[in-house]
Amino acid sequence: MNYQFAGRMQQLKSSAVRDILKLTQGREIISFAGGLPAEELFPLEAVREAADRVFASGRQSLQYGLTEGFTPLREQLCDRMAAKGMQVHPDQMILTTGSQQAIDLVVKVLTDPGDTVLVETPTYLAALQVFQLYGLQVEAVECDEQGMILEDAERLIRERRPRLIYAVPTFGNPTGRVWSEERRRGMLELCIRYGVPFLEDDPYGDIKFDESAHYPTLFSMQQHSEGGPVIYTGTFSKTVAPALRTGWAIADSRIIRMMAKAKQAADLHSSTLDQQTLDQLLRHFPLDRHIRAIARIYGERMLEMSALIKRQGWKDVRFSEPKGGMFLWLELPEGLDSEALLRCSVGKGIAFVPGASFYASEPKRNTARLNYTHSTGERLAAGIERFAEALAEFTARC
Amino acid sequence: MNYQFAGRMQQLKSSAVRDILKLTQGREIISFAGGLPAEELFPLEAVREAADRVFASGRQSLQYGLTEGFTPLREQLCDRMAAKGMQVHPDQMILTTGSQQAIDLVVKVLTDPGDTVLVETPTYLAALQVFQLYGLQVEAVECDEQGMILEDAERLIRERRPRLIYAVPTFGNPTGRVWSEERRRGMLELCIRYGVPFLEDDPYGDIKFDESAHYPTLFSMQQHSEGGPVIYTGTFSKTVAPALRTGWAIADSRIIRMMAKAKQAADLHSSTLDQQTLDQLLRHFPLDRHIRAIARIYGERMLEMSALIKRQGWKDVRFSEPKGGMFLWLELPEGLDSEALLRCSVGKGIAFVPGASFYASEPKRNTARLNYTHSTGERLAAGIERFAEALAEFTARC
Numbered sequence: 156m157n158y159q160f161a162g163r164m165q166q167l168k169s170s171a172v173r174d175i176l177k178l179t180q181g182r183e184i185i186s187f188a189g190g191l192p193a194e195e196l197f198p199l200e201a202v203r204e205a206a207d208r209v210f211a212s213g214r215q216s217l218q219y220g221l222t223e224g225f226t227p228l229r230e231q232l233c234d235r236m237a238a239k240g241m242q243v244h245p246d247q248m249i250l251t252t253g254s255q256q257a258i259d260l261v262v263k264v265l266t267d268p269g270d271t272v273l274v275e276t277p278t279y280l281a282a283l284q285v286f287q288l289y290g291l292q293v294e295a296v297e298c299d300e301q302g303m304i305l306e307d308a309e310r311l312i313r314e315r316r317p318r319l320i321y322a323v324p325t326f327g328n329p330t331g332r333v334w335s336e337e338r339r340r341g342m343l344e345l346c347i348r349y350g351v352p353f354l355e356d357d358p359y360g361d362i363k364f365d366e367s368a369h370y371p372t373l374f375s376m377q378q379h380s381e382g383g384p385v386i387y388t389g390t391f392s393k394t395v396a397p398a399l400r401t402g403w404a405i406a407d408s409r410i411i412r413m414m415a416k417a418k419q420a421a422d423l424h425s426s427t428l429d430q431q432t433l434d435q436l437l438r439h440f441p442l443d444r445h446i447r448a449i450a451r452i453y454g455e456r457m458l459e460m461s462a463l464i465k466r467q468g469w470k471d472v473r474f475s476e477p478k479g480g481m482f483l484w485l486e487l488p489e490g491l492d493s494e495a496l497l498r499c500s501v502g503k504g505i506a507f508v509p510g511a512s513f514y515a516s517e518p519k520r521n522t523a524r525l526n527y528t529h530s531t532g533e534r535l536a537a538g539i540e541r542f543a544e545a546l547a548e549f550t551a552r553c
Numbered sequence: 554m555n556y557q558f559a560g561r562m563q564q565l566k567s568s569a570v571r572d573i574l575k576l577t578q579g580r581e582i583i584s585f586a587g588g589l590p591a592e593e594l595f596p597l598e599a600v601r602e603a604a605d606r607v608f609a610s611g612r613q614s615l616q617y618g619l620t621e622g623f624t625p626l627r628e629q630l631c632d633r634m635a636a637k638g639m640q641v642h643p644d645q646m647i648l649t650t651g652s653q654q655a656i657d658l659v660v661k662v663l664t665d666p667g668d669t670v671l672v673e674t675p676t677y678l679a680a681l682q683v684f685q686l687y688g689l690q691v692e693a694v695e696c697d698e699q700g701m702i703l704e705d706a707e708r709l710i711r712e713r714r715p716r717l718i719y720a721v722p723t724f725g726n727p728t729g730r731v732w733s734e735e736r737r738r739g740m741l742e743l744c745i746r747y748g749v750p751f752l753e754d755d756p757y758g759d760i761k762f763d764e765s766a767h768y769p770t771l772f773s774m775q776q777h778s779e780g781g782p783v784i785y786t787g788t789f790s791k792t793v794a795p796a797l798r799t800g801w802a803i804a805d806s807r808i809i810r811m812m813a814k815a816k817q818a819a820d821l822h823s824s825t826l827d828q829q830t831l832d833q834l835l836r837h838f839p840l841d842r843h844i845r846a847i848a849r850i851y852g853e854r855m856l857e858m859s860a861l862i863k864r865q866g867w868k869d870v871r872f873s874e875p876k877g878g879m880f881l882w883l884e885l886p887e888g889l890d891s892e893a894l895l896r897c898s899v900g901k902g903i904a905f906v907p908g909a910s911f912y913a914s915e916p917k918r919n920t921a922r923l924n925y926t927h928s929t930g931e932r933l934a935a936g937i938e939r940f941a942e943a944l945a946e947f948t949a950r951c
Contacts, residue, residue, distance in 0.1 A: 202615065259819050264559055265556070352556065398824065
């Protein structure tokens with residue numbers, strides 16, 4: 156029979172990363188495309204021990220759990236949030252299947268089809284997919300290296316009355332951008348003045364290369380966590396391991412209660428085996444030390460990639476070294492379409508994500524996102540060599 | 554600030570089960586309310602060994618996975634589906650966070666707001682919540698003990714042009730009803746003739762008390778699994794353990810592809826630690842023997858509860874013994890509102906789910922769902938005693 160799919164699905168663009176993974180299947184490809192953390196840094200033994208403790212706690216550990224998530228883990232996470240200046244109690248927190256689900260639930264409970272959401276230029280592509288699926292109008296706010304330009308944000312707030320503003324203020328994906336404290340404060344004031352909720356997506360905040368640097372979250376800048384405009388979301392995917400699919404959101408307890416109602420219909424709850432394992436891990440494993448170690452190594456890899464690129468001496472290729480996170484953002488020569496470059500690159504055995512996918516509108520096609528956390532040493536060097544070959548061939552052609 | 558929630562959330566009824574759990578918090582309550590499997594039957598040791606094998610396979614086991622789910626588990630599940638007469642290849646299967654998420658994804662990809670979905674009378678309440686959240690019109694098809702009455706279904710199909718039909722044809726929730734083979738075949742023909750997709754939700758099919766009984770799935774009755782109207786969903790929550798939150802859907806590969814696109818935006822993928830653990834479990838643990846043992850014990854518990862109720866000799870209380878599944882469905886005296894009875898019952902230390910929650914429209918308020926899998930022996934007997942007290946007090950009052 157003929158299947159008639161929902162309107163929301165027909166409009167959904169397919170993910171560039173996904174399409175690339177298809178192109179690379181079965182080939183020996185070095186990939187700078189995914190946002191994969193380095194497997195060799197996963198605390199496998201600690202996770203195994205934590206899981207063992209969960210199993211030792213008895214059969215109850217395998218039963219259904221609360222939609223909001225395993226309470227002891229929420230309690231521990233509240234302490235971790237407090238250490239970052241975010242005072243919340245467990246009723247203000249929900250555990251999710253990665254922070255991706257937190258984005259989905261926030262949009263589900265706070266927006267109606269046709270509403271407007273404001274985003275950074277460029278922004279996280281899988282958030283754009285969520286907005287598309289919920290039928291939102293996405294408006295890109297002009298940005299510079301300090302974050303969203305407040306005047307443009309205010310203009311769009313007044314003109315478009317958005318129901319939500321979405322951003323990754325610390326080590327943004329794809330650019331690695333860090334919002335200045337002034338912009339954070341200014342944005343918070345705008346959100347309060349105009350009554351617009353702000354979704355602060357923070358998967359990378361812990362991955363900072365300068366240990367002493369402090370980037371206060373917008374959530375922590377609120378006077379009270381109840382009644383404020385900021386919904387904050389974090390994840391264990393980059394600091395422990397992605398397979399456990401555990402993220403969290405904190406917000407006003409009314410918002411969390413709504414998210415729990417939505418989540419109950421969506422999947423009842425996320426894996427409590429994973430949540431209990433993470434709860435045990437936090438009790439017995441020095442996670443903060445581990446995070447500092449990861450961040451240091453990722454910082455070294457970023458410098459390694461940066462040095463390799465600089466050594467190539469490409470004409471008209473610009474980038475700045477990020478202060479944290481997982482990505483290097485390249486601006487390629489004007490007029491070059493990086494999606495075409497990608498097809499050529501895959502032929503050479505190297506993949507990356509073309510920048511156009513990260514724009515809500517008016518994509519800058521001569522941009523590319525390169526991940527530096529998953530490749531190192533010879534593989535990293537070979538990847539840059541292959542990228543260089545593709546670029547040389549391509550720029551000769553255009 | 555004032556939060557303006559989405560229209561879809563304002564219409565969502567809160568779950569009766571959830572509200573009851575709140576009433577019971579902190580009290581010593583015997584609960585026949587939840588659909589909880591018996592913890593003492595969870596194969597804890599086998600799950601632990603399976604998880605150990607996953608950890609022994611190395612750090613790659615903690616990395617991001619495919620949205621469609623862990624391929625080796627999908628392959629094994631395809632073999633299990635084939636053993637039930639459902640021939641599918643892994644491209645026709647997606648793993649989900651419990652089968653609840655499969656319901657959510659099917660609705661997301663196949664319906665638009667305002668569309669009609671047909672359901673049984675009564676039907677699974679958390680499916681009703683999904684339909685509400687997606688803005689669907691829910692029409693209840695008349696049912697008898699054989700399943701949906703085909704004439705009424707056809708009338709509604711012609712009048713309302715539904716985008717989806719949803720049912721639990723084997724050991725329905727809440728009634729325990731099993732559709733006859735004739736009704737299954739007739740429904741399949743209707744779906745093909747009118748081009749309506751049919752979501753066959755089968756969380757309980759394995760929990761059958763008569764081992765030799767055979768209830769063919771509607772999916773297996775299709776001539777081809779590609780191009781047919783049936784989307785089938787199953788889960789490990791009742792046969793292994795709920796905490797691993799792993800369900801699956803099988804369908805035409807185009808539908809699965811769409812569900813994968815929707816799932817990517819919803820949560821990227823479900824826990825691959827759980828999926829890999831289940832994959833190992835299936836390789837080393839005699840799951841089918843385990844399922845037969847569970848079903849036998851649940852059958853005994855159902856008879857135990859049934860005998861206790863019969864011994865009470867309640868006037869005007871009717872039920873039939875289900876042939877499988879987890880619930881006993883009571884029809885209480887005419888005019889009795891079981892939601893009021895519940896409030897009284899909770900005072901006595903016993904909880905159940907009032908039947909009204911399971912109706913899309915025109916609820917029969919004198920009905921109640923009792924779970925028999927989670928209580929046994931003295932606890933079960935005490936629960937029925939308390940229920941009897943509440944009922945006696947209540948019928949005296951009304």
